[in-house]
Amino acid sequence: MLPAVELRGIVKRFANVLANDHASLSVLPGEVHALLGENGAGKSTLMQVLYGSYHADGGEILLDGSPVHFANQRAAIHAGIGMIHQDFMLVRPFTVAENVVLGLDGELQLYEEKRGILDLAGASRRIEELSTHHGLQVDAGARIEHLPVGVQQRVEILKLLYRNARILILDEPTAVLTPQETAKLLETLRSLAAEGRSIIIVTHKLHEIIEVADRVTIMRDGKTVATVAKEDTTEAELARLMVGRDVLLRVRKSPLKRGATLLTTQGLKVNDDRGEEAVSGIDLSVNAGEIVGIAGVDGNGQSQLVEALAGLRPVMGGQISMEGTDITHGTPACRKACGIAYVPADRRGVGSVGTLSIEDNSVLCNLGAFTGKFGVFRDRARSRSHARDLVARFGVKAPDIRFPAGKLSGGNLQKMILGREIMQQPKLLIVEQPTRGLDVGAIEGVWAELLKVRDSGQGILLVSAELEEIRNLADRILVIFEGRFMGELRPEDADDETIGLMMAGRSGKTRTMTHV
Amino acid sequence: MFNLFERRLAPLDSPSVVIASTLGSIVLALAIGAFLFIPFGTNPLLAYFSLFESSLGSLRGFGMTLNRAAPLILVALGTCVAWRAGFGFLGFEGCMTIGAAAAAWFALVGVSEDGQGILLPALLFWPAMLAVAFAAGGIWAGSVGVLRTRYGGNEVLISLMMNYVAIFLVQYLVSGPMRASGSLPQTDRFPTESWLATIIPGTRAHAGILIAVGAAFLVWLLISRMRVGFELVVTGLSPLAARYSGIDVGRRYLLAAVGAGGLGALAGLVEVLGTQHRLMDGLSGGLGFIGIVVALLAKLNPLLIVPVALLYAALSVGADALQRSTGVPSSIIFILQSLIVLFVMASDFIRYWRPRLPRFGAAIVQEER
Numbered sequence: 012m013l014p015a016v017e018l019r020g021i022v023k024r025f026a027n028v029l030a031n032d033h034a035s036l037s038v039l040p041g042e043v044h045a046l047l048g049e050n051g052a053g054k055s056t057l058m059q060v061l062y063g064s065y066h067a068d069g070g071e072i073l074l075d076g077s078p079v080h081f082a083n084q085r086a087a088i089h090a091g092i093g094m095i096h097q098d099f100m101l102v103r104p105f106t107v108a109e110n111v112v113l114g115l116d117g118e119l120q121l122y123e124e125k126r127g128i129l130d131l132a133g134a135s136r137r138i139e140e141l142s143t144h145h146g147l148q149v150d151a152g153a154r155i156e157h158l159p160v161g162v163q164q165r166v167e168i169l170k171l172l173y174r175n176a177r178i179l180i181l182d183e184p185t186a187v188l189t190p191q192e193t194a195k196l197l198e199t200l201r202s203l204a205a206e207g208r209s210i211i212i213v214t215h216k217l218h219e220i221i222e223v224a225d226r227v228t229i230m231r232d233g234k235t236v237a238t239v240a241k242e243d244t245t246e247a248e249l250a251r252l253m254v255g256r257d258v259l260l261r262v263r264k265s266p267l268k269r270g271a272t273l274l275t276t277q278g279l280k281v282n283d284d285r286g287e288e289a290v291s292g293i294d295l296s297v298n299a300g301e302i303v304g305i306a307g308v309d310g311n312g313q314s315q316l317v318e319a320l321a322g323l324r325p326v327m328g329g330q331i332s333m334e335g336t337d338i339t340h341g342t343p344a345c346r347k348a349c350g351i352a353y354v355p356a357d358r359r360g361v362g363s364v365g366t367l368s369i370e371d372n373s374v375l376c377n378l379g380a381f382t383g384k385f386g387v388f389r390d391r392a393r394s395r396s397h398a399r400d401l402v403a404r405f406g407v408k409a410p411d412i413r414f415p416a417g418k419l420s421g422g423n424l425q426k427m428i429l430g431r432e433i434m435q436q437p438k439l440l441i442v443e444q445p446t447r448g449l450d451v452g453a454i455e456g457v458w459a460e461l462l463k464v465r466d467s468g469q470g471i472l473l474v475s476a477e478l479e480e481i482r483n484l485a486d487r488i489l490v491i492f493e494g495r496f497m498g499e500l501r502p503e504d505a506d507d508e509t510i511g512l513m514m515a516g517r518s519g520k521t522r523t524m525t526h527v
Numbered sequence: 528m529f530n531l532f533e534r535r536l537a538p539l540d541s542p543s544v545v546i547a548s549t550l551g552s553i554v555l556a557l558a559i560g561a562f563l564f565i566p567f568g569t570n571p572l573l574a575y576f577s578l579f580e581s582s583l584g585s586l587r588g589f590g591m592t593l594n595r596a597a598p599l600i601l602v603a604l605g606t607c608v609a610w611r612a613g614f615g616f617l618g619f620e621g622c623m624t625i626g627a628a629a630a631a632w633f634a635l636v637g638v639s640e641d642g643q644g645i646l647l648p649a650l651l652f653w654p655a656m657l658a659v660a661f662a663a664g665g666i667w668a669g670s671v672g673v674l675r676t677r678y679g680g681n682e683v684l685i686s687l688m689m690n691y692v693a694i695f696l697v698q699y700l701v702s703g704p705m706r707a708s709g710s711l712p713q714t715d716r717f718p719t720e721s722w723l724a725t726i727i728p729g730t731r732a733h734a735g736i737l738i739a740v741g742a743a744f745l746v747w748l749l750i751s752r753m754r755v756g757f758e759l760v761v762t763g764l765s766p767l768a769a770r771y772s773g774i775d776v777g778r779r780y781l782l783a784a785v786g787a788g789g790l791g792a793l794a795g796l797v798e799v800l801g802t803q804h805r806l807m808d809g810l811s812g813g814l815g816f817i818g819i820v821v822a823l824l825a826k827l828n829p830l831l832i833v834p835v836a837l838l839y840a841a842l843s844v845g846a847d848a849l850q851r852s853t854g855v856p857s858s859i860i861f862i863l864q865s866l867i868v869l870f871v872m873a874s875d876f877i878r879y880w881r882p883r884l885p886r887f888g889a890a891i892v893q894e895e896r
Contacts (some may be wrong), residue, residue: 321771323770323771342773342775343770343771343772343773344773344774344775347773353771355771357767360765360767360768361765361767361768361771362768362771363768364761364764364765364768365764365765366764367760367761367764371757371761375761375768375772376771376772376773378754378757378758378772378773378774379754382754386754387753387754387755388752388753388754389752389753389754389757
């Protein structure tokens with residue numbers, strides 16, 4: 012069969028990296044093809060080349076066997092290629108119909124006689140048709156900002172179908188979905204493929220590939236290292252191809268040794284940036300020696316909860332205490348003094364200062380410990396040796412400690428931030444989305460470090476949208492939905508269905524554990 | 528047309544390239560500026576020669592250059608402190624005026640009743656004088672800091688508007704409470720003990736440049752060696768990260784505002800005690816803004832500010848001399864200064880982009896194969 016799309020020997024060079032090094036990919040009509048690779052392997056770049064956002068420095072693109080050249084995205088869209096980015100490209104105050112027709116040319120519009128006049132009613136009718144036909148329930152008149160993330164993604168898919176895209180590219184489509192939404196999406200993708208469309212999923216999640224893809228192309232260091240059929244491979248083999256060595260995706264935990272209570276909150280209420288209540292009365296406790304996992308779909312108040320705990324967001328009601336001391340309204344510095352360390356989800360915007368060196372970043376949260384006698388002048392000799400220790404102990408890959416932190420890869424930056432906080436020897440470590448966007452190798456390292464912290468008798472509060480991570484690390488799992496805990500689970504009880512229902516707001520069979 | 532240049536694989540940032548591109552920009556500005564002399568029948572080369580001859584070639588001219596540079600350095604240092612901390616302060620005209628008024632007040636009251644000697648011994652007088660001016664400017668600018676941190680006011684607008692308040696306040700002072708008898712709105716001449724001492728005999732060079740260079744050293748110490756300076760820099764680069772790491776961002780803004788205001792006030796002190804010896808209206812003459820340009824040209828580096836300010840001062844002293852000797856309007860020199868600023872700022876472009884010439888393109892392809 013003639014491939015619907017073929018990329019041959021694509022070369023794309025950026026400032027000092029070769030993002031695509033003779034990468035090749037061929038996707039058949041009616042196929043779901045997964046593009047798998049670690050972060051920075053060049054997956055997104057390759058897709059941007061196909062979508063016309065980047066111009067390749069070498070190689071060629073063939074559609075149905077004939078070479079094409081896309082000057083820009085518009086040309087690619089015109090040729091039947093559609094892309095859904097990881098961050099949705101939707102105008103939030105607009106309705107579904109308005110978003111779908113946005114950017115359409117007159118020639119693509121359905122009602123020729125109304126050219127020049129925005130025919131939203133006609134567009135809505137066609138959207139309804141498409142959505143019933145493909146089983147994508149969407150109200151064409153709803154505003155995007157009122158829709159859940161899963162539905163917003165359907166709008167993105169409808170946008171492509173409205174333009175009659177034959178080749179659909181989805182970049183990390185399941186990052187923000189609940190397990191149920193993910194299952195629904197994968198089902199939709201299969202049915203679209205059955206119509207003869209080609210689907211390319213860019214991802215680093217192995218189990219999804221096993222579930223939905225026909226074939227997998229693995230990228231590593233800008234090269235396409237292999238294309239394999241799903242039947243002929245295993246999760247372990249894919250992981251090895253992706254990382255280039257064997258990886259362990261299950262962790263071994265030592266038995267739980269729960270110590271004294273560290274952090275407790277009572278009826279905690281916190282607002283979001285718009286002043287609406289994001290955390291509505293949360294009771295929580297974390298003991299020494301345990302990992303408490305908070306699972307939930309992004310945007311259900313977990314970020315606000317963690318920021319309140321770290322002192323970065325004012326508490327509107329309730330109480331926070333650490334080892335019996337009330338710290339409800341303490342500053343971030345006061346939290347640190349109490350032994351609370353925090354690894355934020357936003358590594359580049361909050362957790363580090365990109366233009367400063369690794370050395371400067373390594374002392375960022377603990378400046379007082381790196382000054383001379385009177386606390387006025389910085390003690391650079393000490394901070395340099397501290398940074399060297401940090402880099403060596405946590406395996407941060409960098410040319411030297413003067414290297415700007417912002418130029419580190421996501422995984423190395425996270426190792427630096429995590430290492431910095433661990434080296435302060437906090438009593439309680441709060442980590443938020445610690446492995447978001449990290450590749451398998453780096454995830455392994457972060458998990459091992461967190462377990463070491465737990466085993467040394469420190470407490471950890473882990474907030475993560477990755478179920479695998481929560482299940483592997485946590486000793487207790489709390490599921491958050493719209494600012495409230497839906498219940499508490501033991502990791503062994505937290506199967507996809509139970510936890511998924513709770514993440515979607517239905518309190519499933521909840522089993523509360525008795526504390527020692 | 529965007530294909531004329533392509534992004535360099537890595538920006539050129541070795542010191543030699545930076546120096547070469549800066550000098551190249553200045554030469555280019557002078558070369559283009561040369562055309563401006565032609566309508567006046569002046570030989571540009573001779574004009575440039577006499578320009579630098581008059582400002583740097585003689586001891587007397589050099590003294591004037593130093594005097595012109597001192598307030599520029601101080602304002603630029605204030606810009607450095609404020610802007611590195613992310614505090615977009617533009618109120619240096621106001622701070623200079625306020626600092627000058629405070630210095631004038633202290634110079635006049637610091638003198639005993641009969642006007643004969645200084646009330647305080649000289650050893651105490653100068654530290655006290657500097658402290659009074661610094662405090663006046665610090666409070667003036669600090670109020671902008673309070674409005675920003677407490678009430679979320681926009682420091683750019685407020686500081687800009689407060690310039691006018693300060694200027695009118697001094698107009699009021701010199702035409703009312705502090706007015707000397709006589710027809711002009713100005714204060715009495717200060718007693719000579721309160722004048723800044725001459726440091727090079729036979730010139731007008733006064734101790735203002737020593738204050739400025741000393742301040743440059745202290746600001747350098749603050750920014751690159753002290754804990755609080757590091758906190759200022761972190762605050763400026765990323766307020767979110769600063770807050771996260773336990774830095775009290777509001778206090779750092781306030782500190783930056785007070786420091787910037789104090790340095791601006793010292794510039795006013797230098798002008799009034801070094802050059803004018805009495806307080807009058809319109810003393811800052813735009814120095815409060817030129818100092819910001821100097822700081823930007825020096826890339827907010829406190830040590831680089833000194834040579835850049837000297838160059839700037841030399842150009843303007845030379846411009847005055849040129850106008851006197853050849854009748855060429857000094858506005859030509861202002862055009863030149865603007866060209867220099869423009870070209871130096873634009874010269875960063877070639878550090879990041881390179882012309883796309885066929886042979887360069889071929890080289891890349893070969894590299895990849």
